[in-house]
Amino acid sequence: MAGIIATVTVFAVAQGLTYPLLSFILERQGMTSGLIGLSAAMTPLGFVVSAPLIPALARRVGGTRLAILCSILAALTLIAIALMQDVWAWMPLRFLLGFFANPLYVISETWLISIAPASRRGRIMGLYSSVVSGGVAIGPLSLGLVGTQGWPPFMIGIVSFLLCGLIVLAVVPRLPGMPHEGGATSVVGFFALAPLLLFAVFAAAAFEQVLLSLFAVYGAALGSAEERMASLIGSFIAGNAALQILLGRLAEQSGSTRTMLFCVLASLAGCLLLPSIFNTWLVWPVVFVWGGVSFGIYTMSLIQLGERFTGQALVAGTAAFAFVWGTGGIVGSPATGLAMQLIGHQGLPSFLGLLCCVLAVFLLAKRRRF
Numbered sequence: 001m002a003g004i005i006a007t008v009t010v011f012a013v014a015q016g017l018t019y020p021l022l023s024f025i026l027e028r029q030g031m032t033s034g035l036i037g038l039s040a041a042m043t044p045l046g047f048v049v050s051a052p053l054i055p056a057l058a059r060r061v062g063g064t065r066l067a068i069l070c071s072i073l074a075a076l077t078l079i080a081i082a083l084m085q086d087v088w089a090w091m092p093l094r095f096l097l098g099f100f101a102n103p104l105y106v107i108s109e110t111w112l113i114s115i116a117p118a119s120r121r122g123r124i125m126g127l128y129s130s131v132v133s134g135g136v137a138i139g140p141l142s143l144g145l146v147g148t149q150g151w152p153p154f155m156i157g158i159v160s161f162l163l164c165g166l167i168v169l170a171v172v173p174r175l176p177g178m179p180h181e182g183g184a185t186s187v188v189g190f191f192a193l194a195p196l197l198l199f200a201v202f203a204a205a206a207f208e209q210v211l212l213s214l215f216a217v218y219g220a221a222l223g224s225a226e227e228r229m230a231s232l233i234g235s236f237i238a239g240n241a242a243l244q245i246l247l248g249r250l251a252e253q254s255g256s257t258r259t260m261l262f263c264v265l266a267s268l269a270g271c272l273l274l275p276s277i278f279n280t281w282l283v284w285p286v287v288f289v290w291g292g293v294s295f296g297i298y299t300m301s302l303i304q305l306g307e308r309f310t311g312q313a314l315v316a317g318t319a320a321f322a323f324v325w326g327t328g329g330i331v332g333s334p335a336t337g338l339a340m341q342l343i344g345h346q347g348l349p350s351f352l353g354l355l356c357c358v359l360a361v362f363l364l365a366k367r368r369r370f
Helices: 002-028 033-061 063-083 087-115 118-146 152-170 187-193 195-221 226-254 256-277 283-308 311-343 347-369
Strands: none
Touching (some): 002 195, 033 063, 033 195, 063 152, 087 118, 087 283, 118 152, 118 226, 226 283
8 A cells, every 4th residue: 555655646746836837837928817727728638538537457467567567658748838838839748748647546445445444445535636746746846946947947857757667667576466357347438326425526526637837827916916816726635635544534433424414514605715814824724724625535436436336337436526627627727817817817716616615515416316
């Protein structure tokens, strides 16, 4: 478990760094928020395209080989991004970055869910989410140390990608195989099995992708410096890291569905509070908690996935999660960017708040039905 979590954590450092770094660079080049959001959507598009291929690739190539290969290819892609300072050249490269990153997340989550004891699944998946979120948080925070100019920030990401492959190589003898029991289930077929679970993943993805890619633009509209926005993004993801174990423990005691509803309602409260507290000291604790509960929606989804599915259905479910996560990023960033162009910078909390309202209605309807 430690090897699996460490592998994805290092990978997450590079992922967390690229979104705000590239947004800052495009903002300096004078790009519109809509175009910045479209550029950011290329990475989750790579997630969407690669997701249906992962179950078959993992069976043919092997989970371990696929994870190592993806870490190397991701590093090469980030080198190409650093060399080409052009928004249109970045479109296909950011797509490839998502395409190569996705299999590692799917494989690691499948490994972890399949070996986690049912009685401790909440805490284990909470720990996984916390540590991985910590890795993502280090990415934006590192920009405060090395800046957003030149090669230094890119080198952090490149080295992190390569280190990920080395960690996988080091723990190869202890890694479990991919589960094969049960009937074959496709990614598309899994949608009929758990539509609400997948919509929850969509909402969590939209939150993270929008905050990582467009929160800097939101802050710039309100006159905040790049350093302050990088720190706020880091605080948002630090909330992810700090609160997931607590939320996982709460899920073991109160049930994952009830805890998910709490996370959704708390995320909605953050959307409503943000405009009035952004320029006060209250923004720091609110953004911290906001990050924890919004990512908690995904943690609860992982817990429910492990509770309800095993074998090949689990592999298909994890890949479907990746597919929907990518879709959330594709829809979330451009839609929010467009909303910000149409109604101003407050389009960001407005779009995310609407998403929370829809998910809350579905969850409450499910509770009443059962």
